[in-house]
Amino acid sequence: MACISSPTLFFLLIGLLGKLNEAHLIDCFPCECASKEDNDLYRVDCRSNHNLEGRLPDFKHINESQILSLDMSHSNLVNLTDRTDTPFRNYSSLKELYLINTSINSMYNDSATLQSKFIGLQKLEYLNIAHNERYSVTNETDSNIFERLISLKKLIMYQANLISTTPRSGYPGEILNKLPALEEIWIDGFSIVSFGEEFKHMPNLKIIRISGDLIEPIWDYLDYCFVQNITDGLLVNLPYVTNLSIIHCNVLHICANAFKNMISLRMLDLSMNYALGLDNPFNSFKSLNSDVEVLILDSLKDHTAIDCSVFISRNMIESIQHISLKMISLDDNKISSIDKDAFSLFPKTLEYIRIRRNKFEFGVYMFYAYQL
Numbered sequence: 001m002a003c004i005s006s007p008t009l010f011f012l013l014i015g016l017l018g019k020l021n022e023a024h025l026i027d028c029f030p031c032e033c034a035s036k037e038d039n040d041l042y043r044v045d046c047r048s049n050h051n052l053e054g055r056l057p058d059f060k061h062i063n064e065s066q067i068l069s070l071d072m073s074h075s076n077l078v079n080l081t082d083r084t085d086t087p088f089r090n091y092s093s094l095k096e097l098y099l100i101n102t103s104i105n106s107m108y109n110d111s112a113t114l115q116s117k118f119i120g121l122q123k124l125e126y127l128n129i130a131h132n133e134r135y136s137v138t139n140e141t142d143s144n145i146f147e148r149l150i151s152l153k154k155l156i157m158y159q160a161n162l163i164s165t166t167p168r169s170g171y172p173g174e175i176l177n178k179l180p181a182l183e184e185i186w187i188d189g190f191s192i193v194s195f196g197e198e199f200k201h202m203p204n205l206k207i208i209r210i211s212g213d214l215i216e217p218i219w220d221y222l223d224y225c226f227v228q229n230i231t232d233g234l235l236v237n238l239p240y241v242t243n244l245s246i247i248h249c250n251v252l253h254i255c256a257n258a259f260k261n262m263i264s265l266r267m268l269d270l271s272m273n274y275a276l277g278l279d280n281p282f283n284s285f286k287s288l289n290s291d292v293e294v295l296i297l298d299s300l301k302d303h304t305a306i307d308c309s310v311f312i313s314r315n316m317i318e319s320i321q322h323i324s325l326k327m328i329s330l331d332d333n334k335i336s337s338i339d340k341d342a343f344s345l346f347p348k349t350l351e352y353i354r355i356r357r358n359k360f361e362f363g364v365y366m367f368y369a370y371q372l
Contacts, residue, residue: 028044030052030057044067044069044071048075056080056088063090065092065093067094072097073100074102076103077104078105087117088118088121089119091121092120095126096126099127099132103134106134106137114145122149122151123151126153127149129155129157129160130158131160132157132160137160137161138171138190139169139196143174144175147178150179153181153183153184155182155186159216168192170193171196173197184205184206184207184208185208189225190227194231195236195237196237197237210247212224212249213248221250226249227246227249227251228250229252230254230255232255232257243266245268246270246273247270249273253276257284259285260287267296270296270297271298273300274305276300278300282315285319288320293326293327294328295325295327309336310335312335314341317342317345323347328352332357333358335360341368343369
């Protein structure tokens with residue numbers, strides 16, 4: 001019997017795995033379709049397709065019930081419900097739906113049309129409707145708009161709510177509370193209204209990302225993300241959230257007890273709030289629970305502004321001494337030095353400090369860094 005050497009066997013196995021992972025491409029004009037090991041289910045790519053007359057495509061070689069993932073991003077779907085109020089009725093296997101920048105519109109739909117639009121998507125787990133300014137989802141929107149999406153786990157809908165034109169609007173708690181499987185949302189940042197009582201009844205919702213950094217063009221971010229003041233009451237109804245990001249949202253101030261009720265919080269990201277500085281957030285960190293593991297505080301000083309450099313004081317580090325912190329990031333903050341007595345006060349659990357692109361000056365404090 002012929003023997004196969006180890007190197008030869010290795011390359012044969014790699015080649016076999018490559019074949020298994022190759023997607024099977026089929027003709028599904030006007031889109032591109034691929035199938036892997038998905039039981040004859042297809043991933044359909046219709047991005048930037050300008051030949052659809054504002055509707056979903058009519059497929060010739062596959063059935064709508066065979067589609068596992070559908071990406072319609074940057075294709076105009078302004079006529080989505082012209083032919084039928086239930087355009088997704090036959091998409092019974094669909095788990096991922098991308099409708100980024102598709103001109104879908106909820107402004108002139110009646111309640112019945114809004115509620116029926118997603119009929120058929122009972123298996124949908126991921127929905128992205130970002131960059132659709134006319135598909136506003138707030139506390140004033142029909143609460144049944146997503147009620148058919150009983151399996152939805154991740155909902156992305158930033159750049160959908162013009163905060164500047166609807167200053168009294170708030171987070172869509174009643175809508176989200178009707179999504180029993182929901183685990184993660186990416187959303188615009190409202191300026192006045194707090195997360196409502198409904199969020200207390202969402203034990204599966206673990207991740208909230210307020211996404212001012214993803215607005216396009218970026219200079220329009222204040223139209224969609226304008227939190228300014230993180231009050232003691234803003235986050236009080238989020239006891240189950242483990243990951244909170246409020247990024248590039250013009251946060252100017254954080255109250256002392258802002259995080260007191262976030263008893264499950266493990267990761268906090270406040271990056272790109274350029275006018276916030278470092279003193280104020282560290283004062284609020286005394287209200288963080290002791291199980292927080294990650295703090296991301298990048299770009300809390302505007303690196304283009306001409307102002308004083310930042311000094312990391314003993315008091316700042318004392319405010320996080322009670323936390324089981326594993327990682328802290330302080331990139332791009334104009335930090336010039338650290339109090340020599342602060343090094344010994346960092347949490348003993350700390351494994352990683354990221355402190356890139358700062359303006360450190362030579363000083364005696366450097367000889368105390370070994371205490372970390």
